[in-house]
Amino acid sequence: MKTLRDVKVGETAKVMKIHGDGALKRRIMDMGITKGTEITVRKVAPLGDPVEVTVRGYELSVRKDDADILEMS
Amino acid sequence: MALKIALAGNPNCGKTTLFNDLTGSTQYVGNWPGVTVEKKEGRLIGHRDVIIQDLPGIYSLSPYTLEEVVSRNYLVNEKPDVILNIVDGTNIERNLYLTTQLVEIGIPVVIAFNMMDLVRKSGDQIDTKKLGKELGCETIEISALHSDNTKKAAELAIEQATKKKGELPHVFTGSVEHAIAHIEESIETLVPAEQLRWYAVKLFERDSKATEQLKLSADTKAHIEQHIADCEKEMDDDAESIITNQRYTCIQKLVADTVSKKHTSEQMTTSDKIDRIVTNRILALPIFAVIMWAVYFISVTTLGSWLTDWTNDVLFGTWITNGATAGLTALGASDAVISLLVDGIIGGVGTVLGFVPQMILLFLCLSILEDSGYMARVAFIMDRIFRRFGLSGKSFIPMLVGTGCGVPAIMASRTIENEKDRRMTILLSTFLPCGAKMEIVAMMTMVCFPGSMFVAPAMYFLGLGIVVFSGIALKKTKYFSGDPAPFVMELPAYHIPTVKGVLIHVWERAKAFMIKAGTIIFTMCIVIWFLMHFGPTGFLPDDIDASFLRYIGEGLSWIFKPLGFGTWQGAVASVSAEVAKEQATATLGMLAHAASDDETDVAAAINTMFGGSKLIGMSFLLFNIFDAPCMVAIATAFREQASRKWGWITFGYQMMVGYCLSLCVYQIGAWVSGSFTFGTVVAIALILAACYFVFRPNPYAKKRTEYRREAERA
Numbered sequence: 001m002k003t004l005r006d007v008k009v010g011e012t013a014k015v016m017k018i019h020g021d022g023a024l025k026r027r028i029m030d031m032g033i034t035k036g037t038e039i040t041v042r043k044v045a046p047l048g049d050p051v052e053v054t055v056r057g058y059e060l061s062v063r064k065d066d067a068d069i070l071e072m073s
Numbered sequence: 074m075a076l077k078i079a080l081a082g083n084p085n086c087g088k089t090t091l092f093n094d095l096t097g098s099t100q101y102v103g104n105w106p107g108v109t110v111e112k113k114e115g116r117l118i119g120h121r122d123v124i125i126q127d128l129p130g131i132y133s134l135s136p137y138t139l140e141e142v143v144s145r146n147y148l149v150n151e152k153p154d155v156i157l158n159i160v161d162g163t164n165i166e167r168n169l170y171l172t173t174q175l176v177e178i179g180i181p182v183v184i185a186f187n188m189m190d191l192v193r194k195s196g197d198q199i200d201t202k203k204l205g206k207e208l209g210c211e212t213i214e215i216s217a218l219h220s221d222n223t224k225k226a227a228e229l230a231i232e233q234a235t236k237k238k239g240e241l242p243h244v245f246t247g248s249v250e251h252a253i254a255h256i257e258e259s260i261e262t263l264v265p266a267e268q269l270r271w272y273a274v275k276l277f278e279r280d281s282k283a284t285e286q287l288k289l290s291a292d293t294k295a296h297i298e299q300h301i302a303d304c305e306k307e308m309d310d311d312a313e314s315i316i317t318n319q320r321y322t323c324i325q326k327l328v329a330d331t332v333s334k335k336h337t338s339e340q341m342t343t344s345d346k347i348d349r350i351v352t353n354r355i356l357a358l359p360i361f362a363v364i365m366w367a368v369y370f371i372s373v374t375t376l377g378s379w380l381t382d383w384t385n386d387v388l389f390g391t392w393i394t395n396g397a398t399a400g401l402t403a404l405g406a407s408d409a410v411i412s413l414l415v416d417g418i419i420g421g422v423g424t425v426l427g428f429v430p431q432m433i434l435l436f437l438c439l440s441i442l443e444d445s446g447y448m449a450r451v452a453f454i455m456d457r458i459f460r461r462f463g464l465s466g467k468s469f470i471p472m473l474v475g476t477g478c479g480v481p482a483i484m485a486s487r488t489i490e491n492e493k494d495r496r497m498t499i500l501l502s503t504f505l506p507c508g509a510k511m512e513i514v515a516m517m518t519m520v521c522f523p524g525s526m527f528v529a530p531a532m533y534f535l536g537l538g539i540v541v542f543s544g545i546a547l548k549k550t551k552y553f554s555g556d557p558a559p560f561v562m563e564l565p566a567y568h569i570p571t572v573k574g575v576l577i578h579v580w581e582r583a584k585a586f587m588i589k590a591g592t593i594i595f596t597m598c599i600v601i602w603f604l605m606h607f608g609p610t611g612f613l614p615d616d617i618d619a620s621f622l623r624y625i626g627e628g629l630s631w632i633f634k635p636l637g638f639g640t641w642q643g644a645v646a647s648v649s650a651e652v653a654k655e656q657a658t659a660t661l662g663m664l665a666h667a668a669s670d671d672e673t674d675v676a677a678a679i680n681t682m683f684g685g686s687k688l689i690g691m692s693f694l695l696f697n698i699f700d701a702p703c704m705v706a707i708a709t710a711f712r713e714q715a716s717r718k719w720g721w722i723t724f725g726y727q728m729m730v731g732y733c734l735s736l737c738v739y740q741i742g743a744w745v746s747g748s749f750t751f752g753t754v755v756a757i758a759l760i761l762a763a764c765y766f767v768f769r770p771n772p773y774a775k776k777r778t779e780y781r782r783e784a785e786r787a
Binding site: 018021022023027029034037044047048050052057058062 | 132135137138166170311313314317318321322352353357358452453454456457460559561564565
């Protein structure tokens, strides 16, 4: 399964499915990452984690562990 | 009765700027009851009977974060007259997501589209009138930064407060709307008509807080659950996600109809360009180091410490003290009165006020970092390291400042949004030796290891070790592990901070500190002064050996027996270190009756007082460096934890660490030199227990691995 963690810097992918439940899933969705949303990975933090992504026209920082719940195209 | 306007909006939408603009100097800053979330209130300039309640910056009204729960409870239970919803025009989709939730609460909503100057400049167009019509709200275009239309926004809100609420937008479609309508039917009699939609949607989401509140009968519950389950089956998703999805779908449609973007998203904004350098993989860390060094340099070492030293030594130490002494003597006041006013009150309160210039400078730096948007990048850069110890990337700044002074360090933890991270940071940031503690280190190095260069660095590393291992151990406790706090953080566009915004911010912090520390310290100063200068025989200006403090020291000395310095002198010195850490060296000198003021004489006398034992000296040093900080810092921690329970947990934990560390060193040291006692057994047991708490598997860590497993299975 390809998750947001596997999307390379500079690439854009579509959210296919959001796994998990509870606070994390809700928070990610509240921030505008819903099924079908396009996410562009902008860069990785200097220490390798988290990653910066663009979603719905703004910048968001997501930890790689949290990014794993996002199944991407 | 006063009219209440609630200000609601996303973080970084310019809400604070608008609030400052509308209320000016009439702000009152406090905390929402029992939580560390800040509560700000003010009166609208020119309208004495209009109260503006600033809600925390939130993205949603979910039941998962404190800020959101606080806001919901306020909106649903206290029912303000009108909501003024600030929407960042440059980031409209995500901002409107909150709006779709606010309109369901049953309070008239006025949408203020902020940063419209930037929107126009970029060539984009937003048909705010049409958007408002679709959402059932009045709208206005503003720029909080330039005070454009802000007054009008408030006036529009006042006007709408008395009007009937507009029609609800059609957010949900098909079977979802159908299910919600059914839920509405079954709870119609339980909730006020205007809140019907809010509760129905919350019940559909299986929102724990709303369900609790309504106390539904088992029948109704089953009935509602049936509708939700049917809908979930049809949509092949969980109820919460269905709602979020539909909200965003609705917004996307609205935005497509009303917003026309001139630029494509491919083009780089100024903010992107800055970020390309500032959070660049190679340059990010050096730039970060330079900025942190500048903050430290300005607020802690150079300017800050000059101002603090000047306030302490010149302003309070010389001018005011001498002036007051001369004035009181001329008035014929007795020695005891002069001593109380000069040594006790002026001296003590002066110590507190001495922190103020340093604090102001620090907060000046911090507000600039925060308002400009760099603080979010600090978290982004440092997150990897700090989250291992249950801290946030933003904990870096309190820790750094803590090596200068613990008081501003604790205050700096305010920039951390997550409550658990913030509590943990307050708990741990004072373990790093501050400037005043280094005076004890210098003194005790002279006493035990004259000329050694290694003691001071060793104390820093030990402090760092305590922070790291405490973090690891505490993260495995129930409170700090709990639900894993998701770190999904917005990196807001860079802004140039406004002078007014920064100054208001600095003033709020400094005021809060002075009030809390001032009142507590004032009382404590008088108590300590009395104990030090009075004995059973009356007023004793310079004879600590016969003071009440000595008797208290004797009463407390048993506590320090296992640490090796169980004498009344040891106890008194430790108590005075709690007043102010640098005080301990002066007290030790006084207690040891040194032959002269010369440093070597004082060190020799202290050495004799501790029985010539290096081990006891070290034990004393460790206890006083790693126990709770001075009382100003303790008072600050109590304030910032915003809960008496958490204040005591902080104090208790710090005392425990200092005590156990010192006990282990003393007892193991004594064992090495050949005396195996009951104390040795206790020390070994303590070390084993500490290892257990640090290295045990996290009993609450299930959650995260479960996600992964589920993701892998799919």
